[in-house]
Every structure is written in C-alpha cells, then in structure tokens.
Amino acid sequence: MQDHGEVLAAVRTGMIPAHVYNDKQIFSLEKERLFSRAWLFVAHESEIPQPGDYVVRQVLQDSFIVARDSAGEIRVMFNMCLHRGMQVCRAEMGNASNFRCPYHGWSYRNDGRIIGLPFHQEAYGGDAGFNKTGQTLLPAPSVASYNGLIFLSMDPDAESLEDYLGDFRFYLDFYTKQGPNGLEVRGPQRWRVKANWKIAAENFAGDMYHTPQTHTSVVEIGLFREPKANKRKDGATYWAGRGGGTTYKLPEGSFEDRMSYVGYPADMISRAKATWTEQQQQVVGTDGFMISAATCFPNISFVHNWPKVEDGEHVLPFISIRVWQPISENETEVLSWFAVDSDAPADFKADSYKAYLMCFGSTGMFEQDDVENWVSLTNTAGGSMARRLRLNSRMGLLADDVRVVDTLSSAQFHGPGYAQLGYNENNQRQLLRLWADYLDMPPLRVNPATVLSDNPHGIEPMVQTNGAAAADIDSGSAESVML
Numbered sequence: 001m002q003d004h005g006e007v008l009a010a011v012r013t014g015m016i017p018a019h020v021y022n023d024k025q026i027f028s029l030e031k032e033r034l035f036s037r038a039w040l041f042v043a044h045e046s047e048i049p050q051p052g053d054y055v056v057r058q059v060l061q062d063s064f065i066v067a068r069d070s071a072g073e074i075r076v077m078f079n080m081c082l083h084r085g086m087q088v089c090r091a092e093m094g095n096a097s098n099f100r101c102p103y104h105g106w107s108y109r110n111d112g113r114i115i116g117l118p119f120h121q122e123a124y125g126g127d128a129g130f131n132k133t134g135q136t137l138l139p140a141p142s143v144a145s146y147n148g149l150i151f152l153s154m155d156p157d158a159e160s161l162e163d164y165l166g167d168f169r170f171y172l173d174f175y176t177k178q179g180p181n182g183l184e185v186r187g188p189q190r191w192r193v194k195a196n197w198k199i200a201a202e203n204f205a206g207d208m209y210h211t212p213q214t215h216t217s218v219v220e221i222g223l224f225r226e227p228k229a230n231k232r233k234d235g236a237t238y239w240a241g242r243g244g245g246t247t248y249k250l251p252e253g254s255f256e257d258r259m260s261y262v263g264y265p266a267d268m269i270s271r272a273k274a275t276w277t278e279q280q281q282q283v284v285g286t287d288g289f290m291i292s293a294a295t296c297f298p299n300i301s302f303v304h305n306w307p308k309v310e311d312g313e314h315v316l317p318f319i320s321i322r323v324w325q326p327i328s329e330n331e332t333e334v335l336s337w338f339a340v341d342s343d344a345p346a347d348f349k350a351d352s353y354k355a356y357l358m359c360f361g362s363t364g365m366f367e368q369d370d371v372e373n374w375v376s377l378t379n380t381a382g383g384s385m386a387r388r389l390r391l392n393s394r395m396g397l398l399a400d401d402v403r404v405v406d407t408l409s410s411a412q413f414h415g416p417g418y419a420q421l422g423y424n425e426n427n428q429r430q431l432l433r434l435w436a437d438y439l440d441m442p443p444l445r446v447n448p449a450t451v452l453s454d455n456p457h458g459i460e461p462m463v464q465t466n467g468a469a470a471a472d473i474d475s476g477s478a479e480s481v482m483l
Helices: 005-012 024-034 120-124 161-165 168-176 197-206 216-220 229-234 255-261 266-275 278-285 346-359 365-381 426-439
Strands: 015-017 040-044 053-059 062-068 074-078 093-095 098-100 107-109 114-116 142-146 149-153 183-193 236-240 243-249 289-296 300-305 318-328 331-341 390-392 418-421
Touching: 005 015, 005 426, 024 318, 024 426, 040 053, 040 062, 040 318, 074 142, 074 149, 142 161, 142 168, 161 168, 168 236, 168 243, 168 278, 168 289, 168 300, 183 318, 183 365, 197 243, 197 289, 197 300, 197 318, 197 331, 197 365, 197 426, 216 365, 229 243, 236 426, 243 426, 255 266, 255 278, 278 289, 318 346, 331 346, 346 365
Parallel strands: none
Antiparallel strands: 015 390, 040 149, 053 062, 053 093, 062 074, 098 107, 107 114, 142 149, 183 331, 236 243, 236 418, 243 289, 289 300, 300 318, 318 331
C-alpha cells in the first residue's frame, strides 16, 4: 500500500485531495485504523425495551446482535456461531429467549451463553470433549451507552465513551435528552446510496453554505417559516470534543418563547427546562441559537428541524438520528431513525413523525437534494483527474490561517468548544483532521478469541467491557493479529 502521508498532510491544511472520496486504498486504511478504534453507534435502548428484545446491526462486514437479556442487561454479541461460523440470528429484530444456529443447531441464551448442542455426548464425549460451561458468543470488545445511545468499539482498550465524546455531550443532550425519561425511536429506515460516507458526515457537521443553492426549492414551496434560505448565514457553527454542528438564529424572546417558536408545546418546554442545564438553556434563551444539524465523529449525525406540515404558520419540530454505514469507497448504507421525547403527547409524536418523513428518510425532500450532490462528487472523485486536484475546504480562513470572522465569546455563545457566525468550513476541517489522525495510527493489534474444548472460563479474552482492558489470552494459544 502506498504512503498516504502527503494526502493526510494536505487534508490538515484544508486542501483536500479529491480522490479521498473514492479510493480503495483509502477505504482499506479507514477499515484498518479508524473503524477498528472509534466508538460507533449501533442502536438505541428504546429499540429493545423488554427482556428478550433484540436487533441485528451491521458494522462494516461484522454482524452484531444487540439484545436485552432475560435479566434486563444489554448485550452486544458478534453474530457468529462458535462451531462453524454460521450467522446465528438471521432476523433483523424480534424477541427471543435463545438463539439457535440453523447450521448444526448449537443454541445460545439471549445473554450469549451456550445452552445446548445436538448429540453433545455422542459427538464430543460430553463435557470431557467440549465443556459448555462459560462458553459464550463473542462479545463486542467495548460497549457503552450515553442517553440511551448504544455504542461499540472494536478496540478492547478504547478510552471511555464519555471521554471520547468530550464536550460534544453538551450538544448531544439537545437531541437525546429533552426530558427526564429520554427518547424513543422509530426505525431505522435503511437504503443505500452510491456515495462516500465522509461526504454525508461533513454535510451534517457544518455545511450551512449549501442550503441556499441545494435546497432552494424546499424553501420556495413554503416548507419553512423563514422566506429565504440564506437565513442560514445568521446562524453559528460550533465544534466541541468529537463533534460539531450548526444552529439557526431565533427571534428575540425568552427560552419559552424561542422553544415555542420552533413548535414545542408548553409541557415539552417545561420538561426540557427541567432537564437541560442552565448553560444549555442559555444557548437557546440568552444567545438565541437553536441546534440544527450535527455530526459526531466518525459517522453518526443528527438533525433537528421544524417545517410546516399544513397551510398556515404552525411548524412542527422533529429529530432524526442517522448513521452513514460504509459499504465501500463509493457506497454507503444510510440508517435513519425518527427520535422523540418518550413523554411527548401522542398527537405531537404523530405529527412530528409526519414532519420527519416529509423532510428526511428515503423519500424526504431534503434527502433527494443532498444525495444528488453526494453521488456526483463520489463519481467524479473516482477518475484519474481527481488525483490531480485538491478541493478548497478553507472557507472561513484567510491565506495566513487567520479566521475571516472571530469566534464568539463566552458571553455570546454559552456552549463549550468554539462557535462562529456565518458560512465557514471549520467543522468539516475538524472532522477531516480527526480522520487524518486516525489514518496516521498504526494498525490495531488485538489477541484473537479462542473457543477451547475444556475451559470453564469460556471464550478468552472476555471483552465485554466499557473500555477496560481485555484479559490476556494464554501466550501459547495464539498470536496477536491485526484488525
């Protein structure tokens, strides 16, 4: 594989070699060095509310069962039988006390522990040949949740999820903690687009600049209260920790006035005020900014918007969570969830869902506009000429790297990190700098898990942790491997 040092150095200056959006070697590096380490969103706890509930989720080429076991604990298990490697669970979701491999009939409880295999005595001589005690489906190396969002990392020594998210947690609460009992989600809708995953992640991280051009028709038909798409330039972008996003500037008013302006009813406003910190309330009530789109590195994005769904001035807010799941260097599977405060009134939930479907999802009006851009960029980036071109992603910077517009002071913007008014590409640059940092890392080395015939402790290493180190495998049983 060629040395990509020059490519990564250029990315850090804001001049992006165009081919990074459609390059097989780059994608191989992403799989080997980025997606083997980063925390990746796989499910929301509300998708598996009852003991026995499960969903099956894909992380690149790996399939995982995300289950709430019979004791109510959340488990994330590699969906591969310990015997001959068949995918154990073939359904996408359901409720089960156990999973049975269709190949040879090995069975596992919903916490992953093996409970039976046909002809155990005849085929293995019973426990003398294969001791079932402690044997489990291979757990995900690291698992943690934040506000009901379940993440995994392929790195058994990953830093804690909270440390990974950093100050972005402050903004994540706007999307995922509007009341004391958190969110419920519907979905996900799933579809594939012939586009590179990074383009979508960048778009949601901070691209307010595309709205007046790409989404002109959506504004012209009256979907939004504001008559002009260029109102986006009055908002601010922010970056903190592992993520960043965009905001809209709201009319003058109190916290309650501004929440009402974007369509929230009084009871939901009261719950948000009781749940959010004083500093979070100040971003809306004092500073006058309403959170809109955002991306948390590497590939989970959020959108909060408030379109009109009927004639008149009444608007309805909605929240969507989406994952840009890489399939290849030029194809992405989009997973899109509708999210809403679990305590919201039933009529609000129904109307908010309608607003979401109108704007986003596989048939949403915004979605159609965006995907056309992403597909075109990806296709063009795959040719030979793209290797000669560096795309200018330096909006908001002068030639000497001084900002065109100063960052907002802490009195102007009460959130952590830094924020800046108007059109810029600060967040896209931050996202790609993180991307370059990960691709500069060496391949991740981990110990393989081995299914031993007589091992009362089961699979080693036991890697279902929250970022803690995995147990060492016996030095004589296997050598370390690279992901």
